[in-house]
Amino acid sequence: MTGVIVTTINLTAIYALVALGISLTWSGLGFLNLSTGAMYAGAAYGAWLVATNISSNVVVVLLGGVIVGAALGALICLTVFLPLDGKPNWELRTLTATLALSFVGTNIYLWQFGPQFKQFDPLFDFIREFRIGETLVQPSKTGTVIATGILIAIILAFISYSRIGLGVRALTQSVEGAALVGINRRTTAFAILGVSGAFIGLAAVLLGQIYFVEPNSGYSPMIKGLIVALLGGLGSLRGAVIAAFLVAFAEAVTLQYLGGSWVLITLFVLIAVVLIIRPRGIAGVLEGTRA
Amino acid sequence: MPRGREDLLHYAGLAALFVLALAVPFAFGTLSILGSMGVFLLLLSWSISWRRQGGDTLAGVRDRSAWLFWGMAGVIAILIPIIAGTSYFLAVMVTFLIYLSWNVMWGLVLGTAGLQSFATVAVAGISAYVAGYLSVELGKSGNLACVGGGERILGVPVFQWWVAIPVAVLVGLIVGFIISLPAIRLRGIYFALLTIGLVELARAYVVQDKCNFGGGQGLYGASSFIPESIAGDLAGYQLAYVAAAGLAALALIIYWRVNYGRLGLLLRTARESEPVAEVLGTDIVRARLWVFLISSAVLGGAGGFYIAYYGSISPSFFNFSTVLFLFSMIMIGGINSPRGILVGTMLLMYVDKRFVDVDPPEARYVFIGLLLFVVTIVARDGLISIPDQIRRRRGVQGRGTNPEGDPPEDVGAIEQEAHMPPGSRPEPS
Numbered sequence: 001m002t003g004v005i006v007t008t009i010n011l012t013a014i015y016a017l018v019a020l021g022i023s024l025t026w027s028g029l030g031f032l033n034l035s036t037g038a039m040y041a042g043a044a045y046g047a048w049l050v051a052t053n054i055s056s057n058v059v060v061v062l063l064g065g066v067i068v069g070a071a072l073g074a075l076i077c078l079t080v081f082l083p084l085d086g087k088p089n090w091e092l093r094t095l096t097a098t099l100a101l102s103f104v105g106t107n108i109y110l111w112q113f114g115p116q117f118k119q120f121d122p123l124f125d126f127i128r129e130f131r132i133g134e135t136l137v138q139p140s141k142t143g144t145v146i147a148t149g150i151l152i153a154i155i156l157a158f159i160s161y162s163r164i165g166l167g168v169r170a171l172t173q174s175v176e177g178a179a180l181v182g183i184n185r186r187t188t189a190f191a192i193l194g195v196s197g198a199f200i201g202l203a204a205v206l207l208g209q210i211y212f213v214e215p216n217s218g219y220s221p222m223i224k225g226l227i228v229a230l231l232g233g234l235g236s237l238r239g240a241v242i243a244a245f246l247v248a249f250a251e252a253v254t255l256q257y258l259g260g261s262w263v264l265i266t267l268f269v270l271i272a273v274v275l276i277i278r279p280r281g282i283a284g285v286l287e288g289t290r291a
Numbered sequence: 292m293p294r295g296r297e298d299l300l301h302y303a304g305l306a307a308l309f310v311l312a313l314a315v316p317f318a319f320g321t322l323s324i325l326g327s328m329g330v331f332l333l334l335l336s337w338s339i340s341w342r343r344q345g346g347d348t349l350a351g352v353r354d355r356s357a358w359l360f361w362g363m364a365g366v367i368a369i370l371i372p373i374i375a376g377t378s379y380f381l382a383v384m385v386t387f388l389i390y391l392s393w394n395v396m397w398g399l400v401l402g403t404a405g406l407q408s409f410a411t412v413a414v415a416g417i418s419a420y421v422a423g424y425l426s427v428e429l430g431k432s433g434n435l436a437c438v439g440g441g442e443r444i445l446g447v448p449v450f451q452w453w454v455a456i457p458v459a460v461l462v463g464l465i466v467g468f469i470i471s472l473p474a475i476r477l478r479g480i481y482f483a484l485l486t487i488g489l490v491e492l493a494r495a496y497v498v499q500d501k502c503n504f505g506g507g508q509g510l511y512g513a514s515s516f517i518p519e520s521i522a523g524d525l526a527g528y529q530l531a532y533v534a535a536a537g538l539a540a541l542a543l544i545i546y547w548r549v550n551y552g553r554l555g556l557l558l559r560t561a562r563e564s565e566p567v568a569e570v571l572g573t574d575i576v577r578a579r580l581w582v583f584l585i586s587s588a589v590l591g592g593a594g595g596f597y598i599a600y601y602g603s604i605s606p607s608f609f610n611f612s613t614v615l616f617l618f619s620m621i622m623i624g625g626i627n628s629p630r631g632i633l634v635g636t637m638l639l640m641y642v643d644k645r646f647v648d649v650d651p652p653e654a655r656y657v658f659i660g661l662l663l664f665v666v667t668i669v670a671r672d673g674l675i676s677i678p679d680q681i682r683r684r685r686g687v688q689g690r691g692t693n694p695e696g697d698p699p700e701d702v703g704a705i706e707q708e709a710h711m712p713p714g715s716r717p718e719p720s
Contacts, residue, residue, distance in 0.1 A: 261495060
């Protein structure tokens with residue numbers, strides 16, 4: 001049982017990161033970024049290149065992933081958000097455009113890096129492993145939780161205290177209100193997508209050291225991130241964290257008692273049940289409240 | 292210039308284009324006819340849209356000049372086995388026609404009803420799998436481990452393709468009903484996720500169920516509608532082509548009946564403005580349920596056709612890349628019009644087959660992805676809508692209003708319904 005709890009906490013950290021990325025984009029800019037998976041894999045490859053070519057120092061590699069992720073977020077802003085902002089058929093077109101970019105991205109990775117798995121050297125070797133009862137807590141898990149905590153703290157500080165962060169918060173609450181007080185939606189969009197890319201990039205490196213990196217490795221985290229974001233209620237950061245915990249717990253229990261191939265099945269049953277009972281998710285705002 | 296001479300020139304130009312498109316396969320190989328005819332139909336549709344006076348969009352009210360387009364599509368369908376009647380090309384065409392019938396039904400849900408459903412592949416695949424399972428298990432012909440009856444009546448296996456297809460329709464209907472129960476309540480993106488999840492769920496299930504569905508390698512050996520005597524021959528492919536053309540025609544007719552009928556009108560009104568639809572007394576949930584059921588039944592039938600043609604199916608059917616490929620077809624062509632769906636399916640089918648052995652293989656997908664991306668950014672509703680978009684922009688800019696020019700898509704539809712007498716509240720057919 002302690003094994004389940006350790007896995008849960010580890011996965012909660014990672015899923016919360018991806019879901020925060022998705023949720024922030026939705027609440028701030030009103031579109032669902034389906035190229036999240038390609039951004040994830042791109043950041044993982046970026047960090048891998050940094051690790052093999054520059055330095056395998058943990059801070060450098062993590063920073064590499066975060067920066068590549070943020071850059072890919074800015075690229076999405078440039079190619080999808082700016083051209084489509086305010087155009088008719090917005091919802092379906094942003095969905096399609098991000099899906100198309102994810103298709104392009106995945107195939108470029110396949111082209112450049114091949115289908116072989118890439119693996120990071122252990123990043124958190126310097127942390128001592130320890131035991132809780134019978135369960136061994138690997139350095140990678142301790143490191144994941146610490147790194148996630150640090151990034152979330154930095155981003156929260158950025159959103160709470162910086163001027164751009166103020167704009168982001170205003171935009172997530174009311175588009176008209178933000179426009180009235182003179183917030184530039186287009187500049188703020190870069191900040192929002194950059195921050196969400198940073199979250200996704202960090203998640204990619206953290207998960208990449210446990211699993212492998214391959215062109216499609218972003219797909220499953222994206223689906224889980226989407227599940228978490230929808231379960232928590234799109235646009236709610238608090239809900240995303242609670243849902244990340246729920247999903248991680250469901251996954252850990254399934255892994256322990258049913259096996260890996262059942263994980264997605266369990267998760268979809270979970271989300272179907274929650275959405276039927278409560279269509280807006282755990283802490284989501286009602287449809288229509290958001291302009 | 293008098294209208295008569297202009298018309299004459301116009302038709303002469305189209306005829307010249309058609310001859311040119313017909314000549315292409317002789318220069319560049321049979322496969323290129325799919326591409327050249329796709330481009331021809333796109334240009335034809337553009338010219339029809341461009342010349343139509345008093346512009347209305349492709350979606351919505353029935354388009355009276357569409358006969359030219361569909362007439363030409365029919366002529367091409369008849370010409371193809373004559374000009375390019377090789378076994379390989381006919382096989383490509385059968386796949387194309389099966390895709391077309393799925394895409395048309397997807398268009399009904401995604402375009403007409405505006406429900407962001409990705410369940411198309413799931414419904415078709417589950418129906419194909421169940422039909423294949425019964426065909427293999429009860430017909431006792433294929434590879435499955437848990438073989439059951441193999442019941443025969445007078446020496447004939449009872450479960451043949453002509454039982455499998457109706458069963459697939461039924462399965463499609465049931466799956467569609469089950470999905471629609473929670474899904475109709477959900478909005479937009481929630482619906483998208485749940486249906487993407489369903490595809491993944493179906494894949495995960497068939498992979499782990501080795502016993503009934505053959506696990507990772509899938510199932511094979513299902514009963515085929517092509518008699519064994521001509522299977523693999525040109526005659527077999529010709530038969531399959533005719534059958535698949537019938538399937539696609541059926542799907543198009545059903546699309547037509549729904550989209551341009553009362554149900555389509557209700558759905559488009561609800562898509563543009565739910566409050567308006569509610570004020571008009573539309574039962575939105577019921578209308579959406581109906582369109583979902585109709586499309587699922589046809590999807591199931593087409594899934595049954597798939598298994599009855601190939602005789603096999605594997606879990607890779609449910610891969611996300613299948614969903615993406617079909618999605619690219621309808622989005623590039625134009626989700627809101629049957630013409631767009633036809634043209635998009637033709638063009639992408641051609642690109643996919645033409646560059647199948649290009650090196651590196653990823654280049655083909657990068658190209659398709661970029662194409663989808665560019666079309667999405669540039670056109671509001673797929674390639675087919677470009678003339679409407681240009682004309683609208685010009686017309687509206689002249690009056691100096693919203694530069695994107697975005698009057699509600701179906702003012703006509705809403706007005707038409709508003710003028711109906713109060714007693715005649717429409718019932719979905």
